[in-house]
Amino acid sequence: MTATIPAAPSRPRLMKGNEAMADAAIEAGCDAYFGYPITPQAELLERMARRMPELGRVFVQAESEIGAINMGLGAAATGAKVLVSTSSPGMSLMAEAMSYMAGSELPILLINVMRGGPGLGSIGPSQSDYFQATKGHGHGDYRVPVLAPASIAEAVALVADGFEIAARYRTPVILLADGIMGQAMEPVVPEYRTPIWDTKGWELTGAAGRAPRVVRSLHLFPEELERHNIQLQAKYAAIAERETRWAGEELDDAEIVIVAYGTAARVARTAIERARAGGLRAGLFRPISLWPFPSRALAAVAANARAMVVVELSAGQMVEDVRLAVDRTPVFFHGRTGGMVPTPREVVDRLRIAWALTGARA
Amino acid sequence: MTTTPVGGRRIVYQRPTLLTDRSTHYCPGCGHGIIHRVIAELLDELQLGPTTIGVASVGCSVFAYDYFGIDFVESPHGRAPAVATGVRRARPNAFVFTYQGDGDLAAIGTAEIVHAAARGERISVVFVNNGIYGMTGGQMAPTTLLGQHTTSSPLGRDAAVAGFPIPITEMLALLPGVAYAARGTITDPGQIGKTKAMLRRAFESQLAGEGLSIVEVLSTCPVGWGLTPTESMAHVTNEVTAVYPLGVIVDRRRAATRKDGS
Amino acid sequence: MEHATILSGFGGQGLLFAGQVLAHAAMLEDRHVSWLPSYGPEMRGGTASCTVIVSDLPIGSPVVDVADVVIALNPPSLARFERLLRPGGLLVVNDSLIEAEPSRRDIEVLRIPCSALAREVGDERAISIIALGGAVGRGQLVDPESVRRSLTEGAKGGEAAVSRNLRAFTLGLERAAAVSV
Numbered sequence: 001m002t003a004t005i006p007a008a009p010s011r012p013r014l015m016k017g018n019e020a021m022a023d024a025a026i027e028a029g030c031d032a033y034f035g036y037p038i039t040p041q042a043e044l045l046e047r048m049a050r051r052m053p054e055l056g057r058v059f060v061q062a063e064s065e066i067g068a069i070n071m072g073l074g075a076a077a078t079g080a081k082v083l084v085s086t087s088s089p090g091m092s093l094m095a096e097a098m099s100y101m102a103g104s105e106l107p108i109l110l111i112n113v114m115r116g117g118p119g120l121g122s123i124g125p126s127q128s129d130y131f132q133a134t135k136g137h138g139h140g141d142y143r144v145p146v147l148a149p150a151s152i153a154e155a156v157a158l159v160a161d162g163f164e165i166a167a168r169y170r171t172p173v174i175l176l177a178d179g180i181m182g183q184a185m186e187p188v189v190p191e192y193r194t195p196i197w198d199t200k201g202w203e204l205t206g207a208a209g210r211a212p213r214v215v216r217s218l219h220l221f222p223e224e225l226e227r228h229n230i231q232l233q234a235k236y237a238a239i240a241e242r243e244t245r246w247a248g249e250e251l252d253d254a255e256i257v258i259v260a261y262g263t264a265a266r267v268a269r270t271a272i273e274r275a276r277a278g279g280l281r282a283g284l285f286r287p288i289s290l291w292p293f294p295s296r297a298l299a300a301v302a303a304n305a306r307a308m309v310v311v312e313l314s315a316g317q318m319v320e321d322v323r324l325a326v327d328r329t330p331v332f333f334h335g336r337t338g339g340m341v342p343t344p345r346e347v348v349d350r351l352r353i354a355w356a357l358t359g360a361r362a
Numbered sequence: 363m364t365t366t367p368v369g370g371r372r373i374v375y376q377r378p379t380l381l382t383d384r385s386t387h388y389c390p391g392c393g394h395g396i397i398h399r400v401i402a403e404l405l406d407e408l409q410l411g412p413t414t415i416g417v418a419s420v421g422c423s424v425f426a427y428d429y430f431g432i433d434f435v436e437s438p439h440g441r442a443p444a445v446a447t448g449v450r451r452a453r454p455n456a457f458v459f460t461y462q463g464d465g466d467l468a469a470i471g472t473a474e475i476v477h478a479a480a481r482g483e484r485i486s487v488v489f490v491n492n493g494i495y496g497m498t499g500g501q502m503a504p505t506t507l508l509g510q511h512t513t514s515s516p517l518g519r520d521a522a523v524a525g526f527p528i529p530i531t532e533m534l535a536l537l538p539g540v541a542y543a544a545r546g547t548i549t550d551p552g553q554i555g556k557t558k559a560m561l562r563r564a565f566e567s568q569l570a571g572e573g574l575s576i577v578e579v580l581s582t583c584p585v586g587w588g589l590t591p592t593e594s595m596a597h598v599t600n601e602v603t604a605v606y607p608l609g610v611i612v613d614r615r616r617a618a619t620r621k622d623g624s
Numbered sequence: 625m626e627h628a629t630i631l632s633g634f635g636g637q638g639l640l641f642a643g644q645v646l647a648h649a650a651m652l653e654d655r656h657v658s659w660l661p662s663y664g665p666e667m668r669g670g671t672a673s674c675t676v677i678v679s680d681l682p683i684g685s686p687v688v689d690v691a692d693v694v695i696a697l698n699p700p701s702l703a704r705f706e707r708l709l710r711p712g713g714l715l716v717v718n719d720s721l722i723e724a725e726p727s728r729r730d731i732e733v734l735r736i737p738c739s740a741l742a743r744e745v746g747d748e749r750a751i752s753i754i755a756l757g758g759a760v761g762r763g764q765l766v767d768p769e770s771v772r773r774s775l776t777e778g779a780k781g782g783e784a785a786v787s788r789n790l791r792a793f794t795l796g797l798e799r800a801a802a803v804s805v
Binding site: 012014039040123151179180183184185186187263266267268269270271272273341343344345 | 644647648651656657658659660661663682683684685686687689690
């Protein structure tokens, strides 16, 4: 339904999040897409269904999210630039293959347009897959970089970044959006960047003229598997060192700092505007990489703040990482669940409570 | 098989070039070694080694990639047909086969094999059916015969509790996306030759872009069955083939050719 | 300056399209904009709504708790969204389908027989564009010319649809100018 309005190059286009992310992947040179219909990300699949075959690229609607992610695994093993997208319940089904791909060190970009849970939950927007994305999905000692856009334009940029991080570190990367980021329309300037994609000679092409290669996660001898794990952890340390991202708004004089990502950060922005109009100096710390979590930067910001208020579309997940990062600054939380979105008014109320319950910074 | 004269003597039997010089971890009397060899011979004969990407599954054959001199990707349990789909679609010129056991293909991986077949993916499936979960200690598989004793059906498989053996290759043969489906075994050189012919037809079917091809190979698990290797072969011949009959189940190209009268 | 408009009514009344037209028109004026549809279960029940925010600064929450303009094309929408209007906000009511009087006294109400006018235009789906004309005329959300440009550039269904929509928009504008509040 979007992009019915043609515009001159570099003029912004009004684009739906799901479709903008699909286009961004295509412009990033995505070779293959696999998916399964689920609200609220179906438009992404539909967009790829139309555009990928036109470009002679691979599109398969799989029999399940399990099928989709494993097709992604197979295509990624050949060095292809692969996108898979889903929403929360589908992400749960993909957990197994995520673990295999982390173990096999395969690059892939996975978009989760989160909806309310647990179980079948609702199709409303949610951020209740934070734990899943940053701490878990599958079994084993592994981490996956998680990028969270707070606007459609940022989602477009992060698609290219996500591919690049995936290839650079041979790792799955999750772009964690929510129903609002998927369903809303915002202006996007159609300027894309081609991510660096270097497979460096591990990809399967058929063993013509070289030694055979095997892409696998199985290392049955404990000594060998431990070596593999140590190497993975070294990689994760490098990612944590180099790929931590966050953004701040109005932090310079902020006494109360909201910590929020994605749609919650947008709500926070409105709340901060209102709070400041009422004389309360609030600011925003917005993690963009949820793993690696910007703990050090947050701790520095917290050191100057009277209180922190974490806002999420969840019962409180990222707040745990905030509490781990922050030293003595009190941390408050406001969240809505089930597809409900916190209102700016609620957030302002919470800011006032935080103000009332804390003392000025010495 | 190579029969090049060397120093006045003819080599009548040797390791296929695409089998690595490595002892397998398979138990004595296990059929995997024979099936690996037949596949390696065929890949040699069809000159497919340089373009093949194998898809390994989970089960005893999980280490298949150690024994073939070709590119291989591991897949999660049962997902090999989905992984193979991704490989084949991303690399249309690759020759792609999966190597799956009966637990992998006929239990946990039913959705993946059925839909790969429905899509008519240009892949070949080597389906090794020995009616048991060998790797995990001999538990009942979906293909286990009625009355068969396993570690998870200690009193024998009872249909009232555990249902019936699945003739999954026949089920798959119903799908128009399946170009070729057949069942062979490895109980004696004659049967091995027939199975090799089936696999050749399956591989050629993929090369011709006809659709998914599958060859079920009835194999043995002497350790899991509690039989000697010889007894195991006899068990396949006498008991297993009665439930899973040997032969070509569907060959859509030949069927079409016959219909044309040519 | 930030302006939030909620368009609400039955599915099939062209609401989401009208919202996109408004958002696109604002974008043509180089303003920040967001368009958010209701996509939850209520959509399956036949009612639809979308929120359009137009701003001179980057937009915060795409979900609003206060609206400057509400367009209500059917009774359930009036009941649901009237309370979100800020005092002094504009309520555009489809007079053809809504008999009830709005309960608020601190808002501006513009009644337009959108369904009847849509039949005049010859397209039931023009109803939302008529209401949009009313909102733009009265609420000065964007320059009417931007809306005309958006309708011309963005419409599907060829020239006939474009001219129908342009006529519908003009009818709405005229009502906004003519009807005393």
